[in-house]
Amino acid sequence: MSNDYYEILGVAHDATPEQIKKAYRKLAREHHPDVAGDDPAAEDRFKDVSRAYEVLGNPEKRRAYDLGADPSSPGGGMGGGFGFQDIFETFFGAATGASAQRGPIPRSRRGQDALVRLDLDLTEVTFGVHREVAVDTAVLCPTCQGSCCRPGTSPRTCEVCHGRGTVQRVARSFLGQVMTNQPCAACRGFGSTIPEPCTECAGEGRVRSRRTLAVDVPAGVDTGTRIKLTGQGEVGPAGGPAGDVYLEVRERRHEVFQRDGDDLHATLSVPMTAAALGTVLTLDTLDGPQEVDLHPGTQPEQVVTLKGLGVGHLHVGGRGDLHVHVDVTVPTALDDEQVELLQRLAALRGEERPEARFAASHQGVFSKLRDKLAGR
Numbered sequence: 001m002s003n004d005y006y007e008i009l010g011v012a013h014d015a016t017p018e019q020i021k022k023a024y025r026k027l028a029r030e031h032h033p034d035v036a037g038d039d040p041a042a043e044d045r046f047k048d049v050s051r052a053y054e055v056l057g058n059p060e061k062r063r064a065y066d067l068g069a070d071p072s073s074p075g076g077g078m079g080g081g082f083g084f085q086d087i088f089e090t091f092f093g094a095a096t097g098a099s100a101q102r103g104p105i106p107r108s109r110r111g112q113d114a115l116v117r118l119d120l121d122l123t124e125v126t127f128g129v130h131r132e133v134a135v136d137t138a139v140l141c142p143t144c145q146g147s148c149c150r151p152g153t154s155p156r157t158c159e160v161c162h163g164r165g166t167v168q169r170v171a172r173s174f175l176g177q178v179m180t181n182q183p184c185a186a187c188r189g190f191g192s193t194i195p196e197p198c199t200e201c202a203g204e205g206r207v208r209s210r211r212t213l214a215v216d217v218p219a220g221v222d223t224g225t226r227i228k229l230t231g232q233g234e235v236g237p238a239g240g241p242a243g244d245v246y247l248e249v250r251e252r253r254h255e256v257f258q259r260d261g262d263d264l265h266a267t268l269s270v271p272m273t274a275a276a277l278g279t280v281l282t283l284d285t286l287d288g289p290q291e292v293d294l295h296p297g298t299q300p301e302q303v304v305t306l307k308g309l310g311v312g313h314l315h316v317g318g319r320g321d322l323h324v325h326v327d328v329t330v331p332t333a334l335d336d337e338q339v340e341l342l343q344r345l346a347a348l349r350g351e352e353r354p355e356a357r358f359a360a361s362h363q364g365v366f367s368k369l370r371d372k373l374a375g376r
């Protein structure tokens with residue numbers, strides 16, 4: 001079987017378009033499977049005739065074929081013949097690295113990842129929470145299923161680059177003529193064009209959509225923690241695989257509890273009398289009401305630790321502690337009777353004229369202030 005399309009159609013190299021068309025119609029009728037039956041040789045011959053006409057019946061492709069390329073076979077010259085690249089290399093000498101063949105760019109690409117902020121309050125990060133998160137994303141076009149083509153149509157091999165995705169250009173420079181490969185402008189490097197784009201997605205293969213993602217947030221996440229939802233991101237162009245969604249946690253400040261790792265800290269105001277006499281107080285913790293026993297003689301800055309009432313440890317289980325810092329409040333605006341009672345107490349304790357006594361430098365309020373300033 002000949003590889004020469006003119007020979008296959010049985011026409012001269014200078015045949016007119018009409019002559020070519022006529023020859024094709026005659027041969028196609030003869031070798032059509034409906035006429036020739038199950039003869040495999042006839043089927044092959046019919047394919048050859050069709051391929052030959054596809055090229056010679058199109059003026060642009062015929063011109064390319066006459067130059068030595070085979071526009072009907074994407075990605076290379078015909079067997080035994082010359083591809084464009086070969087011709088140029090023959091004319092201009094061995095190519096530079098720039099002319100190395102690169103394939104067309106795949107139309108379908110992976111979708112991008114998305115970063116979505118997730119605001120959580122302290123109770124949610126302490127115990128973990130189930131949340132539903134709405135994300136604006138792209139999903140596969142339901143009409144074309146990512147093919148980008150109107151249903152019933154299909155992509156067409158680019159007639160400019162013949163499916164290569166690149167075109168070669170000759171640039172003149174002080175080195176002489178240099179071959180360069182450049183992305184084909186006609187098909188944007190894809191090697192094919194979409195003659196009839198899908199109208200629903202405008203040929204993108206995907207459409208915008210708002211989706212709701214369900215996520216189980218584990219206990220112990222913190223501001224900056226990222227939760228990855230694999231494959232829940234946007235579908236790529238032309239129905240490419242979906243990217244991932246990252247939920248980035250931002251913890252809301254709590255009115256009472258301050259978080260330090262998985263421990264919690266709170267300040268508890270205790271009247272001077274209660275601190276001196278001792279008392280039992282009921283605290284509203286994240287786990288509900290908890291009784292705290294303050295011993296007689298409780299001091300300012302004293303810390304009562306409630307084990308296991310802090311934030312859950314991420315992934316490993318267990319919980320941090322809740323540290324309650326006592327703040328002793330000194331009464332103001334005393335009435336006459338209260339002043340009298342306190343004066344009697346002072347007299348009983350010999351504290352009417354207390355001595356000026358400095359605390360050691362590692363003790364007292366100032367050492368704590370200094371620690372705070374040093375960021376400890």
Ligand SMILES: [Zn+2]
Binds near residue numbers: 143145198199203205
């Ligand atoms: Zn579509």
Ligand SMILES: [Zn+2]
Binds near residue numbers: 158159188192
């Ligand atoms: Zn092209």
